[in-house]
Amino acid sequence: MQAKFITFEGLDGSGKSTHLERAADWLETSGLSCRATKEPGGTPLGDALRGVFLDPSWGALDGTVESLVIFASRRQHLLEVIEPALAAGTHVLCDRFTDSTVAYQGHGRGVALDLIERIDAIATGGRVPDHTLLFDLPAEEAHRRGQSTSREVVDRLDAEDLAFYRRVREGYSRLVGAHPDRFTTIDSSGPAERTWRRVQQVLAELLGLEERSLVTDAG
Ligand code: TYD
Secondary structure, X not given: OOOOEEEEEEOOOOOHHHHHHHHHHHHHHOOOOEEEEEOXXXXXXXXXXXXXXXXXXXXXXXXXXXXXXXXXXXXXXXXXXXXXXXXXXXXXXXXXXXXHHHHHHHHHOOOOHHHHHHHHHHHHOOOXXXXXXXXXXXXXXXXXXXXXXXXXXXXOOXXXXXXXXXXHHHHHHHHHHHOOOOEEEEEOOOOHHHHHHHHHHHHHHHHOOOHXXXXXXXX
């Protein structure tokens, strides 16, 4: 089977990053070669840009400036990590990709979607993931988790208000409507173990894993 480029998307606090780490471990254990990575970041240059992007000391940034920083990180990530891994036959699980920019900068900040499309064409050549898992939960719950005082670091985006989270969620829901075959929506408002079982089912189907692996992992 050709290596697949699979992205995990959702609001901050949706649990996608935790499930992505777990999924990468599980796939490796099941004998599949797999690379876990994330955006913004994923390379030394990308990590430096991530630090700039999330730094609360800039205050409110123009959405187009945000998009340009993000796409610089994304191009480096594609060139240095994603495409080489896929070419070597390694599945790539990526925490966020261009759908995040459409949802956050497009719907959240109001950057024109055709401008994002044009930057995307330059930066990635319009690269689209093979499949996307959307971790969905109500904006109120995601916002509550983002504002939680138990979080060690509150970044620039965590500090956004509830209306912003609602616009971003609406942005994701429009993306699902526009690309129903690429997206699988996973309800992540319930217990983490229930979400995990669903992640396993979706990945098993996408990557041709036998049910046996699911049973083994469930113990
Ligand atoms: P993420 O690493 O998922 O958050 P966390 O630090 O909670 O693990 O993403 C960092 C933030 O960057 C998140 O608030 C969403 C934002 N972001 C955008 O606004 N646009 C983008 O294109 C990407 C990739 C991320």
